[in-house]
Amino acid sequence: MEIDITPDENFLKAMVVVPLFWVGLHACMGMYLDVRQRHRGLEVRQSFRSAALGGVLLFFLLLLDDVTRTHVDHYETLGVWMGTHLTLILGARWCWTSRVVRNVQGGKWAYSTLVVGDKAGNEAFLKDVSRTPGKLGWNVVATWTLEDLGAGLKSLESWLDTHPVDRAVLTTRVGDDPSTLGWIALLEGRGVDILVVPGALDYMAGTVRSSNLFGVPLVNLSKPGLTAGMRVVKRGLDVSLSALALLALSPLLAGVALAIRRSSSGPVFYKQERLGLHGKPFRIVKFRTMVVDAEGVKPRLSSENDPRITAVGKKLRQTRIDELPQFWNVLKGDMSMVGPRPERAFFTDQIVRHSPHFLRLQQVRPGITSWGQVKYGYAENVDQMRQRLRYDIMYLENISLLLDLKILLYTVRTVVRREGK
Numbered sequence: 001m002e003i004d005i006t007p008d009e010n011f012l013k014a015m016v017v018v019p020l021f022w023v024g025l026h027a028c029m030g031m032y033l034d035v036r037q038r039h040r041g042l043e044v045r046q047s048f049r050s051a052a053l054g055g056v057l058l059f060f061l062l063l064l065d066d067v068t069r070t071h072v073d074h075y076e077t078l079g080v081w082m083g084t085h086l087t088l089i090l091g092a093r094w095c096w097t098s099r100v101v102r103n104v105q106g107g108k109w110a111y112s113t114l115v116v117g118d119k120a121g122n123e124a125f126l127k128d129v130s131r132t133p134g135k136l137g138w139n140v141v142a143t144w145t146l147e148d149l150g151a152g153l154k155s156l157e158s159w160l161d162t163h164p165v166d167r168a169v170l171t172t173r174v175g176d177d178p179s180t181l182g183w184i185a186l187l188e189g190r191g192v193d194i195l196v197v198p199g200a201l202d203y204m205a206g207t208v209r210s211s212n213l214f215g216v217p218l219v220n221l222s223k224p225g226l227t228a229g230m231r232v233v234k235r236g237l238d239v240s241l242s243a244l245a246l247l248a249l250s251p252l253l254a255g256v257a258l259a260i261r262r263s264s265s266g267p268v269f270y271k272q273e274r275l276g277l278h279g280k281p282f283r284i285v286k287f288r289t290m291v292v293d294a295e296g297v298k299p300r301l302s303s304e305n306d307p308r309i310t311a312v313g314k315k316l317r318q319t320r321i322d323e324l325p326q327f328w329n330v331l332k333g334d335m336s337m338v339g340p341r342p343e344r345a346f347f348t349d350q351i352v353r354h355s356p357h358f359l360r361l362q363q364v365r366p367g368i369t370s371w372g373q374v375k376y377g378y379a380e381n382v383d384q385m386r387q388r389l390r391y392d393i394m395y396l397e398n399i400s401l402l403l404d405l406k407i408l409l410y411t412v413r414t415v416v417r418r419e420g421k
Contacts (some may be wrong), residue, residue: 018058022085025054028236030228031093036104036111043097047090055082107136112164114192115143116183117171125171125197128216141165146172149183153352153359156183157279160190169218170196182356184221189362190278194221225364225399234401238337242330249324256287256321263312266292269325274342277365282334284342287322289313299346301380317378320415326368338404339367340392343385350382351389361392364399369411371395371403 026032031046059078103109115122122143129138141163149156168187187194195218226234246253257268270288273281294300294308302309309317316322329335335342340361343351351358372391379385395403 021058022050022054025050027232028229030230030232033228033232035100036109038097038100040094040097040101043093044090047086047093051082051086051089055085105134105137107139110137110139111166113138113140114165114168115140115171116149116168117146119145121171121197125169125216132216146180149180153182153186153356154349156186160186165190165192167193167195170194170221172197182352182359185357185359188222189359191363195219196221225396226401230401234336234404235333237401238330241337242327245324245327246331249327252321253324256316256324259312260288260310264291264310273344274366275345275348275362276334276342277362279359279362281345282329282342284334285325285328287313287316287325289316289322299344301347302378320369320411323368330368334365336365336367338369338407339365340395341370341373342366347382347385351385355386355389357393358386358389360396361389364396369407371407374407374410374414 029046029050031050055078059081100109104111115125117125122145126140126143129135129140165187184194198217198219260268267288270286270290271283272286274284276282289310290302290306290308290313291310313322326335330337348358370392371394372388375391376384376388379388395407
C-alpha cells in the first residue's frame with residue numbers, strides 16, 4: 001500500500017510550532033541561562049527531562065490520532081521520536097558545554113573574583129588556585145583583608161560600580177561583625193556568588209550547598225531562590241500579565257489621567273529615580289497624587305494625612321490605582337509584578353546604616369506589590385521602612401511562584417476593601 005507523504009497544511013504548521021515548542025520548553029527549564037555555570041552532568045539530566053516531557057506531550061497532541069496497524073506502532077513512533085530528539089539535542093549541547101568549559105578554564109570566560117580574609121588565608125587560597133588545572137578560570141581582581149571592610153559600605157559600593165565581580169571568596173571565618181555582614185549583603189544584592197573555604201563551613205550552620213570549582217573545594221553560601229527555569233517563567237508571566245493589564249485597563253487609565261488633569265495643575269504622571277535589580281537605578285512611573293514640587297529640596301516620605309496629597313490622589317492611594325502605570329516598568333524589565341518595593345538611594349542609605357541586610361533585597365527585581373506592602377502598607381519614616389523590611393526578607397527566603405500568587409490575591413483584597421494608606 002502506497003502512503004501519501006506529500007506535505008500538507010498541518011505539516012507546514014508543525015514545522016513552525018514544534019521548534020517553538022521545544023525552544024519554549026528549554027527556556028522554562030533554564031537551559032539558556034547561566035551559560036558559564038553549565039556542565040555536562042547538568043546537560044544530560046535536563047536533556048533527558050526535556051525529551052521525556054516534551055516527547056510525551058507532542059505525542060499525545062500530534063501523533064496519537066494517526067492511523068496505525070496496531071498499538072505497537074504508537075510505541076515505536078514515540079520511541080523513535082524521543083530517541084532522535086534526545087540524540088540530537090544532547091549531542092549538540094554536549095559539544096557546546098565542552099566548549100564553554102574549555103573557555104572558562106582557559107581564561108577566555110574567566111570568573112572575576114574578589115578574595116577576602118586575613119593575609120594568611122588569602123595567600124593559601126591563591127596558592128591552591130595556582131595548583132589547579134583550571135587556574136586561568138579565576139580572574140582575581142582584588143584581594144582584601146577584613147580590615148579593608150572598615151572603609152564602609154558606600155566605599156565598597158563605589159568600588160563595585162567600577163569593578164564588576166562574579167564571585168567573592170571568603171578565606172577565613174566570618175563572624176557577626178556588622179561591617180562584614182553588611183558587605184556580604186551588598187554582594188548578595190549585586191548578584192555575586194558568595195563562596196567560602198571549607199574551614200568556614202559552620203557560618204551557615206549546615207545550610208550551605210557544597211560545590212567544587214576547577215579542583216578548589218569551596219562552599220556556596222548564596223541561597224538558590226528561584227531556579228533558573230522558574231525565573232524564566234516568572235519573567236514570562238510578568239511580561240504577559242503587564243501587557244494584558246495595560247490593554248485591559250486602558251479605559252480606566254485614561255479616566256484617571258483625566259481626573260488628575262482636572263483636579264490640579266501639573267503632569268499626570270510622576271517619575272522618580274529608584275534602585276532596582278542589583279542596585280541599578282531606574283525611573284519609576286506612577287500617577288501623580290500630590291501637588292507639584294511637593295518634596296522641595298530634601299526627599300520626604302508621605303504620611304496618611306499628608307496635606308500635599310490631592311483629593312483625587314488620596315482616593316488613588318487607597319485603592320492603589322496610582323501604582324498601575326508601573327505595569328510599564330514591568331514590561332520594560334525594571335520591575336516585576338511581585339517583589340520588594342524599590343526605594344530611593346537617599347532612604348536606602350539611611351536604612352542600611354541600621355539594617356545592612358536591606359541590600360539583600362536588590363538580588364531580585366522590585367515589584368509593584370510586595371509582602372511588606374500587603375502586610376504593612378506605605379512606610380511614613382525610616383523606622384517603619386525597617387519594620388516592613390522583615391516581611392520583604394521573609395519573602396526573599398521563601399520566594400516561589402505560589403507565594404507570588406498569594407501576594408497578588410492579597411493585593412486584590414486590599415484594593416477591593418480600600419485598605420491602602
